[in-house]
Amino acid sequence: MAAINDLIKQIEDKALRDRLAQEVERISSNKKFGLVFEEHIPECTPLYNVSIKKGHFVSRKGKKIEDIYFVADIKDGIATCINKANGEKSDISVEDLVVIAQFGEPIFPTLIPMDRVKNADDDSLWHTLIEADNYHALQLLEYLYPKQVDCIYIDPPYNTGARDWKYNNDYVDSSDNWRHSKWLSMMQRRLKIAKRLLKDDGVLITTIDDNEYAHLWMLLNDVFPERKHIPVSIQHNPGGTQGDKFSVTHEYAIYSITESSTIFRKKHTGGDVYNLRRWGSTSGRYEGATCFYPILLDKNHNIIGFGEVAEDDFHPSKQTVYREDGVIEVWPIDRNNIEKKWRYSRDTVESVRERMFVVQNGERLEIILRRESEPPKTIWTDPLYNAEAHGTNMIKTIIGGGFSYPKSLYAVKDAIGFAVWGKKNALILDFFAGSGTTLHAVNLLNYEDNGRRRCIIVTNNEVSEDVTKELIKKGFVNGDKEWEKEGICQAITWPRTKNSILGINSAGLELEGEYFTAIQVNKEKERKFLQLSFTDINSLNSAKNKKQLVSLLGKDKLPQSLVKADSKYIVSDKHPASILFDDLAYEEWLSALEEQDHISEFYIVTRNNALFNEIKERIEQLLGNITVLEDVKKPMSEGFKANVEYFKLGFLDKNSMALGQQFREILPMLWLKAGAVGERPELKEDVELPAILIPNSSNFAVLIDETHFAEFVKQVSVRKNISHVFIVTNSEEAFREMASHFDVKNITQLYRDYIDNFVINGRRI
DSSP: OHHHHHHHTTOOOHHHHHHHHHHHHHHHTSOOOSSOOOOOSOOEEEETTSOOOTTOEEEETTSOTTSOEEEEEEETTEEEEEETTTOOEEEEEGGGEEEEEETTSOOOEEEEEEEEEEOSOTTSBEEEEEESOHHHHHHHHHHHOTTOEEEEEEOOOOOOSSSOOEETTEEOOTTOTTHHHHHHHHHHHHHHHHHHHEEEEEEEEEEEOTTTHHHHHHHHHHHOTTSEEEEEEEEOOTTOBOOSSOOBOEEEEEEEEOTTOOOOOBOOOSSOEEESBOOSTTOBGGGSTTOOOOEEEOTTOOEEEEOOOOOTTOOOSSSEEEOTTSOEEEOOBOTTOOBBOBSSOTTTGGGGGGGEEEEEETTEEEEEEEOOOBOOOSEEOOGGGOHIIIIIHHHHHHHSSOOSSOOOHHHHHHHHHHHHTTOTTOEEEESSOTTTHHHHHHHHHHHHHTOOOEEEEEEOOOOOHHHHHHHHHTTOOTTSHHHHTTSHIIIIIHHHHHHHHHTBOTTSOBOOSEEEEEEEEEEEEOOEEEEEOSOOTTTOOSHHHHHHHHHHHOTTTOOGGGOOTTOSEEOOTTOSEEEESOGGGHHHHHHHHTTOTTOOEEEEEOSOHHHHHHHHHHHHHHHOSEEEEEEEEEEGGGOOSOEEEEEEEEEOOHHHHHTTOOHHHHHHHHHHHTTOBSSOOOOOTTSOOOSEEOOTTSSEEEESSGGGHHHHHHHHHTOTTOOEEEEEOSOHHHHHHHHTTOOOSEEEEETHHHHHHHHHHHHOO
């Protein structure tokens, strides 16, 4: 129906056009339920770097791209064009035309190097930025990485009704009756290819707001029926967007997962830590038969293992034992040399090893346990997710300019992190890259855990509507250099990527500010003491009065449910605060506090200043300072140890490809297909192609001239890191015979594999 609507607009007869429009409106008024949308006229992409030839489909530069012409002939720079819609002929200057690719047509992509940033070692993996329409970029990526992507994170246009996204190179706004349908059509085409890229256990994350949430959720169920689609609400705008009825503070991230997908738990970043050694009642050695054993450390106090449970008649000489072989044994013995037990038995302690760390306290080495990590919740309210503070303002700091509706760096990092925290070599894709937050977030994630995750981001180079008007006034059209440099990729995405890696702003000065990280260090802090002299035990003569006092401390400190009418004090194994109601019971309170290392705040009800000071000193002697975990901040000026290649998507002539005449043009794709390891090799135009190409810093090998096969086999055999072999030959039989000589999983025939892939991909949308 929408396709008919678009075609009606091309009818010149106004009366006929209006009459048909009325009929279409009448038919379309019949409502349907569920996800129903039109398969719109296929989107078109302008190919500005392709020379116009006879037989091409073209559009006029600066005009509606869906007005398509067929080039019947070219003579003296003038193309004889036939309008695809009405068959009319016209002569148009070649300079005023641009080749277009309609979705569904075979395309033969190439990657044109634009720029690079190298801020890490040569053998490090390289990220990739591709300037392109994301549909054609996805076709290329399907050739490079089928079923190889661990996580896809996308932030598509939200379709709010504002003129902020385009369909067929034209803005879609609230006046377009088909805007939801066009949005779904656009998304469906891309999600179908994304499905072919994603690993079976991979995770797709799609962010969206209320305008398209319901439609998107149904579309995801339609394209990915085998997956569960879990919506997460993120408070990205705490101040709210003022509306007629509600102030909207949230958006959504929909996680699309399979049964085999892993959602990792975020390491707890709070200050709650406690001794692995038990204290209080039932904490003695013989209260737990399998909980008395040594924890083994190396000389740097790293936990390297766990000893066996000690025999009943064995007693360690002291809490920390230094063995002759350099191994340090730590036993669960308290400060009074009383044998206690660990919280976990020998059979279960391995499960909490990652949560342990060691703190030295004089001659003693204490084993401290972090609070258990938690699965992600479906509502996120961390202040770090504020898009203005950690998105808009951060971009201004890095490039000096603004960008509409950027995500918080930390919201994106955590969203992706839940999918890949345990996968340090994950491949991550974002084909609605916008300002480049995803790549930025992956760099921060890699910094936090020394990961080697690789990120591919794709964005077009669209120019904003206001800038477009100014450029048109100056006589520029899409494709001109003056136009292109104002586009999002060249003006926002690449500068942000480059500057954030190098730690500088666009003026070349060091970036100011710090990143919040998930890295934590152990710090000793003094415990807090507060004298409550405005009341006394006589006034606290009921449970109600005591609860009122506890409520003043805050429910995160102590719950009122712990208060009883006869309570002289409250000491809890689970809460970070303790209170003494009756100062006459302080000796009893001190006994209860023994080994309660987790308590950091003490509230003492007394009007006796000397007694308060004495109790404070006794507790400090009893428990010492408290060990807490503090988040480490990273100066933005340090940048990141990362490398990025920036490419622009181009298109090749099929005939030239078939003749093997464009090896230089596809070499960047071979490098990417092999995993983007080491610096990308380059072959100069004025140098003859080698018979064999095996880059020193990379992991792939190419046989360009098959007459040198014997030498090729010899060279590959001595390179143990080769994971991809490419063989140029027109004979499938010869290819199979040559491939049999290699014990390499990834062997590709050029150019047959490349051409067949994109012809097939062109047929399936």
